[in-house]
Amino acid sequence: MVNVGTDRVKRGMAEMQKGGVIMDVVNAEQAKIAEEAGAVAVMALERVPSDIRKAGGVARMADPTIVEEVMHAVSIPVMAKARIGHIVEARVLESMGVDYIDESEVLTPADEVFHLNKKDYTVPFVCGCRNLGEAARRIGEGASMLRTKGEPGTGNIVEAVRHMRQVNAEVRQLVNMSVDEIMTYAKDLGAPYEVLLQIREEGRLPVVNFAAGGVATPADAALMMQLGADGVFVGSGIFKSDNPQKFAKAIVEATTHFEDYELIARVSKDLGEAMKGIEISTIPSHERMQDRGW
Amino acid sequence: MVMVGVLGLQGAVREHVRSIEASGAKAIIVKKVEQLDEIDGLILPGGESTTMRRLIDQYGFLEPLRQFGQTGKPIFGTCAGLILLAKEISNQTTTHLGLMDMTVTRNAFGRQKDSFEAALSIEGVADDYNAVFIRAPYIERVGEDVHILATYDDAIVAAEEGPFLCTAFHPELTEDHRLAKYFVEKVKESKKSLAR
Numbered sequence: 429m430v431n432v433g434t435d436r437v438k439r440g441m442a443e444m445q446k447g448g449v450i451m452d453v454v455n456a457e458q459a460k461i462a463e464e465a466g467a468v469a470v471m472a473l474e475r476v477p478s479d480i481r482k483a484g485g486v487a488r489m490a491d492p493t494i495v496e497e498v499m500h501a502v503s504i505p506v507m508a509k510a511r512i513g514h515i516v517e518a519r520v521l522e523s524m525g526v527d528y529i530d531e532s533e534v535l536t537p538a539d540e541v542f543h544l545n546k547k548d549y550t551v552p553f554v555c556g557c558r559n560l561g562e563a564a565r566r567i568g569e570g571a572s573m574l575r576t577k578g579e580p581g582t583g584n585i586v587e588a589v590r591h592m593r594q595v596n597a598e599v600r601q602l603v604n605m606s607v608d609e610i611m612t613y614a615k616d617l618g619a620p621y622e623v624l625l626q627i628r629e630e631g632r633l634p635v636v637n638f639a640a641g642g643v644a645t646p647a648d649a650a651l652m653m654q655l656g657a658d659g660v661f662v663g664s665g666i667f668k669s670d671n672p673q674k675f676a677k678a679i680v681e682a683t684t685h686f687e688d689y690e691l692i693a694r695v696s697k698d699l700g701e702a703m704k705g706i707e708i709s710t711i712p713s714h715e716r717m718q719d720r721g722w
Numbered sequence: 723m724v725m726v727g728v729l730g731l732q733g734a735v736r737e738h739v740r741s742i743e744a745s746g747a748k749a750i751i752v753k754k755v756e757q758l759d760e761i762d763g764l765i766l767p768g769g770e771s772t773t774m775r776r777l778i779d780q781y782g783f784l785e786p787l788r789q790f791g792q793t794g795k796p797i798f799g800t801c802a803g804l805i806l807l808a809k810e811i812s813n814q815t816t817t818h819l820g821l822m823d824m825t826v827t828r829n830a831f832g833r834q835k836d837s838f839e840a841a842l843s844i845e846g847v848a849d850d851y852n853a854v855f856i857r858a859p860y861i862e863r864v865g866e867d868v869h870i871l872a873t874y875d876d877a878i879v880a881a882e883e884g885p886f887l888c889t890a891f892h893p894e895l896t897e898d899h900r901l902a903k904y905f906v907e908k909v910k911e912s913k914k915s916l917a918r
Contacts, residue, residue, distance in 0.1 A: 466776035527834035
């Protein structure tokens with residue numbers, strides 16, 4: 429008896445990524461730099477979030493040529509982004525053998541009402557969340573991994589911090605509730621009851637939760653690990669910096685040894701300029717990526 | 723009680739700790755070389771083998787881990803850990819700890835979409851074991867001192883050589899702790915015989 433695409437296999441794949449850094453790359457050369465620096469996976473994209481933000485217009489799934497090029501270049505897992513609710517983009521990426529799909533608010537949503545039914549797929553999905561309700565809804569739809577939404581492409585960690593604290597605070601609250609309070613909590617959060625019950629029983633989310641959306645420095649990565657992230661996604665931060673090789677290695681080291689401050693000080697030296705950040709309040713509300721999806 | 727370390731540079735560390743604790747041993751997460759002196763056995767967990775190797779190099783773990791292996795203290799490698807233990811890796815010239823006389827193939831069953839669960843018989847451990855394979859390697863050749871414990875579809879997926887144990891799948895991802903118990907017994911025996 430052989431089973432593919434089971435929850436255990438899909439969630440287990442994300443478990444193997446724990447303590448690691450997943451890096452956004454736009455070509456084979458960047459993918460190799462990421463692998464060399466110790467990334468646990470790469471996210472193949474046409475443009476990194478900060479460029480998507482600059483370019484405006486509609487952001488879609490990457491050209492399959494880029495995804496294939498990256499898949500051929502490295503032996504670590506390759507992830508790719510599909511638009512929220514875009515069944516066909518997701519199926520196309522699955523057919524190409526991508527290892528993980530990010531149903532991502534970084535791209536322009538294809539559906540403003542419904543997210544993908546991720547249980548239908550053999551390939552596992554990662555989704556963004558800002559709070560426990562959103563996390564539980566995505567798990568209910570079959571997401572095998574979560575990440576904070578943060579505010580992508582800003583180089584500003586404040587939103588990722590907010591979302592990680594929010595999710596973890598609500599998990600703690602839930603764990604301390606008595607079972608008879610949970611249905612009301614489910615109603616208040618708009619979250620599936622069964623998922624909340626499971627989280628309460630296990631004392632934690634049933635899938636790993638990475639930090640994403642605004643990680644720009646090794647210290648940012650270590651901060652997110654201290655706040656309870658299982659690992660870190662770095663989007664624009666690495667390849668928008670002066671010395672991507674060095675920068676990528678520094679982020680990996682700071683993530684592994686997030687409590688070793690001398691080490692973080694050492695790897696943070698002479699990295700050159702980090703990406704220029706954006707203050708969140710200067711982003712008009714319709715341009716905030718974290719508000720896409722629900 | 724014996725103390726089992728889980729190499730904690732990256733990967734499924736927490737699950738192994740839980741599994742070891744459920745098997746009647748103490749577990750610690752090993753992040754620094756000095757910690758190797760405190761433990762009676764070591765687990766190399768699943769994760770990304772290329773990433774783990776980079777981190778092993780960066781923190782000067784390579785020689786200390788090889789030396790640990792030579793003391794006769796048991797090491798258990800799962801998935802990426804199995805790759806770290808092998809003397810030969812197909813299609814690449816570099817190897818890692820090189821402690822087990824075997825040739826392994828990385829991602830041998832395909833990409834993530836081909837990852838699977840299957841029932842296995844593992845000699846001396848279980849004949850009804852649900853094994854979770856995730857972008858798993860397999861062992862394509864073993865030396866004469868390596869004992870094969872399990873095969874799947876003619877591929878070798880679990881083996882043992884003296885103090886070293888390895889599986890291509892992830893025993894830490896299920897509630898079935900029989901393999902962890904098997905390893906803990908190995909550690910107990912080695913502690914007794916090393917003390918003599």
